[in-house]
Amino acid sequence: MIKKLLFLTMFIFAAISTYADEQFKVKLDNDNHSKETIELPYCNIFLAMSEAAEDGNVHVSVEMENLDESNVLILFDRAYIEKVLKKMRPSITYDKIFGGTKGRRTIESCKGLKNVLLVPASEKYKVLDLPGKDGEVLVCRIPIYIAKYKGKSMKKLLLLEKQVIELNIEVELKPDEVYLNLNGAYDDLVKELADTVFCTNKRHRPSLEKQKEPYIAQIDSLKKEIDEVIARHNWMSTDKGYKLYDELKCKLDSINLDEREGDCGKHTxxxxxxxxxxxLQQIYHKLDDYYQKIYSSSDRKAAKSQVMNDVNLLYRCCTDATCKRHAREWRKGGEYKSKIIDRYNRIKQF
Incomplete structure (x- = not known):
């Protein structure tokens, strides 16, 4: 009775371990994480993502290293029945503690495998090459059969257990160097424009149109490069690469140079x-001299006409609010302000 219970316990344990699945989520990218190693007690699984092709497709290679020094790891390409397994070379049979009904057990195949693959102890073999695209999650199910040779002839293999490894591999293609350069040029352009004013003052040189020309040319050049990249990859509008570059193009289109127009303040x-x-004292004396000259002239009208331009210039010089030399002093007032006004008005009355 005890022996039967012990055997039953061993059988249940073997059945559970035989069909135990292990799931691993892996994220690979083309930047700093293009490879990943999954470490298991009996083997290592190596994943490596290739460089992206022109169409954005990638491949993930799957390699397996057998860490078990006494057993063989077997992967099958098809669902073989027991009768067919026995006819193989080497002949393959199930161990007595392997789960399932004898004579009705069927091998679970590894999808994508072209032939039966035996990975000897301490050896490393390539298992699969998985095609994928950016943003996809590749689901790879690998049923691994652990076996040992029966006898010294190495003509027979016993299947001891089955381990199922399920890999969920997320593939991400990060922006390439071309995109990074274009995006960097956009950032530099926006930064430069933040401190730029396109002066609308008519006195400004170069003209408003000429000021904008180099920026318009730079925007057009970047947009042309973006169009060339999209055309070269032949992307559809739904592809991630197209969306990435088109978004950058839209940001360039949104740059409004007219919003940066204004007066630079250098033409006041x-x-x-x-x-x-x-x-002011000297201006007064000059005005007084002109006054005396007109006053003493026999033809005051003619004398006034000869000096009036200078009189107006003298008066404007001290009364103009933008005159750096006299404006402040004029605002304060004083005896010469009133004298200048008096002389100017008297000259005008002649």
Whole structure:
């Protein structure tokens, strides 16, 4: 009775371990994580993502290293029945503790495998080559049969147990160097425009159109490069690569140079004339001289006509609010302000 219970316990344990599945989620990218190693007690599984092709497709290679020094790892390409297994070379049979009904057990195949693959102890073999695209999750189910040779002739193999490894491999293609350069150029352009004012003042040189020309040319050049990349890859509008580059193109289209228009502040009018070097006292004396000249002239109208341009210049020089030499002093007032006004008005009355 005890022997039967012990055998039953061993059988149940073997059955459970035989069909135990292990799931692994792996994320591979083309930047710093193109490879991954899955470490198991009896083997290592190596995953490696290839460089992306022009159409954006990639391949993930799956290799297996047998760490068990006494057993063989077997992967099958088809669902073989027991009768067929026995006829193989080497002949393959199930161990007595292997789960399932004797004579009715069927091998689970590894999808994508072209031939039966035996991985000897301490050996490393390539198992699969999985095609994929950016953003896809590749599901790879690998039924691994652990076996041992029966006898020294190595003509027979006993299947001891089955381990099923399920890999969920997410493939991500990060932006390539071309995109990074284009995006960097866009960032630099936006940064430069943040401190740029396109001056609308008519005095400004170069003109408003000429100021904008190099920026328009740069935007058009970047957009042309983007179109060339999309055409070269022959992407559809639904492809991730197309969306990535098209989004950058839309950001370039959204740059509004007109929003950066304004006056640069370098063309503000400031009074400047030949009398700016004179003090208010000196201006008064010159106006007084002109007054005396007109007053003592026999033809006051003619005398006034000869000096009136200078009189107006002298008066404007000290009364113009933009005159750096006199504006502040004029605002304060003083005796010469009233004298200048008096002389100017008297000259005008002649």
């Amino acid at each position: 009018y400031s009074h400047r004339c030949k009398y700016c070097s004179l003090s």
